[in-house]
Amino acid sequence: MKIVALAGGVGGAKLAHGLAQTLPPQDLTVIVNTGDDFEHLGLTICPDLDTVCYTLAGLANSSTGWGRENETWNTITNIEKLGGPNWFRLGDQDFGTHIERTRRLKEGKSLSQITQEFCTAWGIQPTVLPMSDSPVRTIVCTDEGELAFQEYFVHRQCHPRVSGFRFEGAATAQPTHGARTALEAADAIIICPSNPWVSIDPILRVLKEINKPVVAVSPIIGGKTVKGPAAKMYAELGIEPSALAVAEHYQRLLAGFILDNKDKQLSDKFRGKILVTDTLMNSNADRARLARDVLHFIGSIQI
Ligand code: FO1
Numbered sequence: 569m570k571i572v573a574l575a576g577g578v579g580g581a582k583l584a585h586g587l588a589q590t591l592p593p594q595d596l597t598v599i600v601n602t603g604d605d606f607e608h609l610g611l612t613i614c615p616d617l618d619t620v621c622y623t624l625a626g627l628a629n630s631s632t633g634w635g636r637e638n639e640t641w642n643t644i645t646n647i648e649k650l651g652g653p654n655w656f657r658l659g660d661q662d663f664g665t666h667i668e669r670t671r672r673l674k675e676g677k678s679l680s681q682i683t684q685e686f687c688t689a690w691g692i693q694p695t696v697l698p699m700s701d702s703p704v705r706t707i708v709c710t711d712e713g714e715l716a717f718q719e720y721f722v723h724r725q726c727h728p729r730v731s732g733f734r735f736e737g738a739a740t741a742q743p744t745h746g747a748r749t750a751l752e753a754a755d756a757i758i759i760c761p762s763n764p765w766v767s768i769d770p771i772l773r774v775l776k777e778i779n780k781p782v783v784a785v786s787p788i789i790g791g792k793t794v795k796g797p798a799a800k801m802y803a804e805l806g807i808e809p810s811a812l813a814v815a816e817h818y819q820r821l822l823a824g825f826i827l828d829n830k831d832k833q834l835s836d837k838f839r840g841k842i843l844v845t846d847t848l849m850n851s852n853a854d855r856a857r858l859a860r861d862v863l864h865f866i867g868s869i870q871i
Contacts, residue, residue: 569595569863572747572754572780576601576767577616578633578795579787579849580760581623583862584694586855587758588624590863593693597750598624599743601762602679602698603706603735603770604717608656609647611666612673615718616767617683617698618665625690633795636661655723680744695750699771700741706766707734717766726797730804733765738773751780756823756866759784761847763798764817765805772821781823783866785847785858786811789828794848812837824869826862841869 571591575584575598584598598620605614615634622628622636629635639659648654658666665686672682678701687696708720710728720728743751751757757780762768764787772778791809793799802809811827812834818825824841827834832844843865849855 569755569866570750570753571596571756571758571863571866572750573598573758573760574601574762574768574771575599575616575620575760576762577604577619578623580616580762580767581620581628581633582849582855583758583760583785583858584620585623585852586849586857586859587863588692588694589852589856590859591694593695596694597746597754598694598696599699599747599750599771599775600696601767601771602700603704603738603766604721605703606705606716606718608718609653609658611663611670613656613658613666613718614669614679614698617679617696618662620696621683621686621690621692624687624692624694624696627690635659656718678744680746695746697744697746697750699743699747699774701744702737702741704738704741704770704774705736706770707736708766709733721797726800730797730801732805733769735770735773738770741774743775747775751775751778754780756780757782758862758866759818759821761785761787761794763787763793763796763801764814765798765801768818778821781866782818782821783824783826783862784814784818784822785826785862786814786828786831788814789847790830810834815840824865826865 600620601616619634629637679698706717708715709732712728799809807813811831815825826843828847845861
């Protein structure tokens with residue numbers, strides 16, 4: 569079964585890793601959000617792409633989920649001592665990724681080509697692709713004005729109250745060639761448990777049309793997000809945060825929806841096909857088990 573997974577940062581990376589442990593590498597393509605990419609310290613930083621790649625390569629920091637394991641912080645500490653910006657914590661090894669990516673972009677290579685080269689260097693077998701090779705930038709509309717995504721997320725710690733989102737460049741950005749080919753070949757699309765507003769919506773906006781069956785895994789369990797501000801965003805937008813709200817968010821696309829056992833009392837409120845299972849991924853084994861459950865569900869609803 570050929571699968572395309574749509575992923576943002578940490579939650580998406582974990583399920584992508586589970587799928588990578590379960591499917592033959594040629595049957596898995598992960599299309600990653602680049603809406604929270606930004607230029608910082610003269611470098612092009614692609615946090616979600618790096619989170620997915622580091623996770624698939626077994627290099628990710630296991631406590632934060634982003635950045636590298638066994639990291640050192642000499643460069644950012646030196647920048648800080650010189651009075652430079654220190655709010656976005658880049659480790660020494662991670663800096664190497666951004667420096668080399670920026671150098672190759674300046675040579676004229678595309679982000680998807682560079683990502684493929686990095687995947688080869690890191691021994692990642694499934695295909696990982698940015699959603700587009702053109703820049704798309706997520707802008708968070710808040711009670712304190714419009715903020716670039718990382719300014720809102722990291723610098724302002726998600727404190728400003730959200731009123732909406734814009735995805736600059738998304739209307740004209742084309743999906744990467746690899747993304748289009750993978751979508752054509754796919755039997756099903758899995759929306760990973762990433763933030764619907766700022767991780768998955770930018771990808772959907774760029775892909776524009778999806779003609780394949782889609783299943784989504786809720787990133788909200790018991791009204792809360794495992795990580796990140798999705799539940800806070802739902803509440804500030806006047807929607808009660810719940811797995812049901814996530815299913816409604818994706819309603820026009822969905823062939824099936826996966827929610828956590830903790831939310832099984834919501835089961836009869838769903839209109840479409842659902843799977844209720846353990847969706848928390850605390851270990852590699854959890855990731856693989858959830859991936860198997862999702863694939864089995866896709867098989868069982870005959871899409
Ligand atoms: N998230 C933080 O909350 N604080 C940071 O200082 C930070 C640094 C960072 C460096 C590299 C990287 O790839 C990710 C990093 N993140 C950090 C995570 C990132 O901002 C978010 O996880 C995503 O953009 C949302 O998916």
